[in-house]
Amino acid sequence: MSAILSADDLNDFISPGLACIKPVETLPAAKPTNASNEYEVSFNTEAPPADLPPAQISLTDCLACSGCVTSAEAVLVSMQSHAEVLQELDSGPALRLRRNTAGTGIAIENRENGGRIYIASVSPQSRASIAATFGVTEREAGYMIEQLLSGPQGIKSRAVYRNGFQWVVDTNVAREACLVLGADEIMASMLTGEGKPNGVEDAPDQKQPSKPILTSSCPGWICYAEKTHPHVLPHLSRLKSPQALMGTLLKTTLSRKLGISPDKIWHVAIMPCFDKKLEASREELTDAVWEGTGTRGVRDVDCVITSKELLMLADSRRVDFSKLPRTPLPILIPFPDAKLGSFLFPPPRRRKNGIPGAGTSGGNLYYILQYFASQHQGATIQTTRGRNADVLEYTITSGAGETLFKAARYYGFRNIQNLVRRLKPAKASRMPGGKPVGSARRPGGKQTGSDFAYVEVMACPGGCTNGGGQIKADDPVITGRETSLVKPGPQEQKEWLAQVDEAYFSGEESGEEAALMDDRSDVVDGISPSHIRDTLAHWAATTGINLERLVYTSYREVVSDVGKKVGDTEKVIEIAGKIGGGW
Template sequence: MAFSGALTLTDLNDFITPAQACIKPVEQTNKPEPGAAATEIRIDSGGSYYEVSKESSTPSTQKLQAAEISLNDCLACSGCITSAESVLITLQSHAEVLSVLSSNPPSSSPSYRVPVLSISPQSLASLSASLPTPTPLQTVLDRVAAFAASLGFVHVFDTTFARELALREHVAEFSERKARGGDGDLPMLASACPGWVCYAEKTHGEMLPFIARTKSPQQIMGTLVKEWLGEKWGKRPDQIYHVTVMPCYDKKLEASRSDFYNEQYSTRDVDCVITTGELDLLMREKGFDLCLPVATSSPSSPLPYLLTHSGSSSGSYLSTILTHISETSSVPLTLTSHAPRADLEELTLSTPDGAPIFRGARCYGFRNLQNVVRRVGRSAGVQVGRGAAGRLVPRKREGKGERYDYVEVMACPGGCVNGGGQLKPPRDAEGLTRDWAADGVRTDKAWTREVEKAYWDTHGIPTPPASPKLGTSLDEVAVRVLGELCKPRAEAVRWDERMDDEAEERRRRFFRTQYRVVESEVVGLGVKW
């Protein structure tokens, strides 16, 4: 697995490799006993470490085991920012998936776990773009489902319905913050990108109050599979093995957060995350050709599938907020956009007399993210750059028309279709085969455009059985899921309707999360950005 480029002051990139700051200091509690032989550590030409006795007449040499960084170590450290692909993750790989499936007992056994696979639309788009001929996402999903079934998966879903629920909750949270209107409520910053959340928790604690509490589509999918569908299947959460396919390595970190661990059943909402590239590798290892047609039938999924949300291929969060404000406004609004630089777009809603009532932005990549963080800090009266020490300070706010109300934030340049776990282009701009990983290059813009094009070609021709569209049918499904999850109030509850206290608590548990500042444990090492 290739490491990402390092972040330096002279060559700012979007991903970071482990560095000296990733080394966790170890306190020595046992002192050498009197008369104990002195030893030293030597390193051979291959990079292996050896402990060599210095005082013995017959020196002994012992090879030392390499230290491993677990996922919990990474989450508890503040030495790096993102780039989960640089961390040794032993339980988040396609090999682990095969191991679990091969050891899964027969379905008649009490210890059998129902294997479920959920795949993101961005991953489907990356797989589609890699095929010799344009292939609609519906066809790619059918072929992935056929391959997953050959491995032992019983159910295969895409995550677009989970995204629909995330967008509805996102709008509800924005409305709550808008109504409160206090310090730390606005601007609201998107929360679906774990690389951005990890970055904020480790280096910009002052930004945490602004980040939306709404869960990402991946984690809401985990709730749907283990809580809602599991109940319909007559299975407990720990009797389901849920795997997701995501465009980003940082999704592995997100699934491993303690907030998404069910202590009652000792299981996670998402048991394992593999990237698009890992799924492609798994298919090639098993000799499965994604180009070959498979026998398909109309899906009998209890969830709507391949829903499209206009706006961006990174979740359409800003677009959904804009639509909500426009539809609930008492006067017609005008939308204007401005793109000061690549991967940064500013959008403004104005009244007929030209007064701006909402200002939002799409911000992709750390190059733009750094500037947006500073701008948010200035407008909100927050002292930026203090890491965990960041706090609200008395400072005159900028005018309302000069500050953002909402920002769709993604760590990857180009957004989620260009995630670090996506497939790399097979050839460069000159048509030559290239080893992108060895060259340290993530992708090129032309390839990203191909994936973006595939993302929006959801169904293609001929049109498959229609998925529920935005409107009555989808509203009914979403409201039913909300009402059934938020028992004991069983009757249908509108998404913007106030529930009783117990149902409201369940809703927040299923659809929202929390963040925390990660204090640095590094001693004697200055980490500067």
């Protein structure tokens, strides 16, 4: 973190004219040799004008954590774009899937050409952004995305080899699995105690997270914690994010069922956040982990593009996104595993997100509260607003008024700073007989932060619908709207975000899905934990891989030289020695 843009002064909005200190390491710039060069850079020591335009920050400058982006990470991010998707689709004929002559399985064509199977997963936040942009429902936006990626009027109509995506899946199904697993993790932590063995022999981390358990599905928050606050790593949930879990499910199942290598399966995820590109690049999320080879492997998610880049993808193929059909495509080739296929493609093919109280970031905390309350008859949930709308505290009390469970929601880095301060361990006093000191102690000596059993942490204020890769109110060129003479300001962006949130919560539950849920007695917030656990157990049995190896991941402290004085020689040596991978 820069010494000028310190963590304590961190804000989620860069004001016009505010200096941004780029943390990315760069080689010393050579002096210009041609005085008449029109691109010559000069230094101006005069006072800057008062009416400066808003600061423009690129991905190589900073991501959600506003700093600590290494040169290797900048390369990893820049490599994932809509251009990479098109380049991959045009690299050669894809593997063609068809039903075999007996109609009992799937046959693969074009094996000798070295092609791949292409699969896409779409987040509900990206669908909401598309829905608000084109004035459709979230479900209709999902159908339009399917038409773009797989339909006859989509990108494959103008492709070299007419390659499209074989399946387009909804990450909501992986989200539901993460919700159930997260509730199980909380219950296990409360039963076994923090830091104790969790009984999982083959998991990446055999210890339960320390309380409070912090969500780990936001990659901007994880990147920030690993680089600047390693003391919070023992608190992080060990569960994979829905994006990562979906990637693992697709590649393990298809590679086993079709008898092909994981590198023959190419998976792109459409997400609301640029930081998801870094998550996809983690060494912990490759086939080397679930195969147990211990070597650098094939990514579970090969590429991540954002909601904005999805429209760029359509524009690059000269496809008018607004004119795509708003109806679903038939599934011509069923998923190789029938049970997992019914899980990936549920009856309405869209899962609802219709509860505003759950928030727009997946509802991790909301589901855990509902699940915990369902285990205690007569329990009630109380909500208390914190210092701003992005801080909420929750308490579950018994019928007798006893506090059973406390949790909180912290969105945005300004609020996250307060959280990590409370979790910072106290330092021993240097004075003989002195009490421990530090920001983690109250004046009375009581440590803070441990009051909560669970905290939902997200880097973006307002949650994932406000992600950096979402379509903004000031994107007229991308959205195809007429350019306004007045540039939209914060209030217009706030109103636009409200429209995106409304689209996010517009999902409907079909009568068929409601009937299926009514047949199960353990439904919590529309999700049956027993059904999820049964499906996950089937997945593990089908692939022959321990379930814990499939659903859990790990984190590590990352040492950064940001803010340290390093000579030019050391910079050159370090940059030349970087080979990428990990964070």
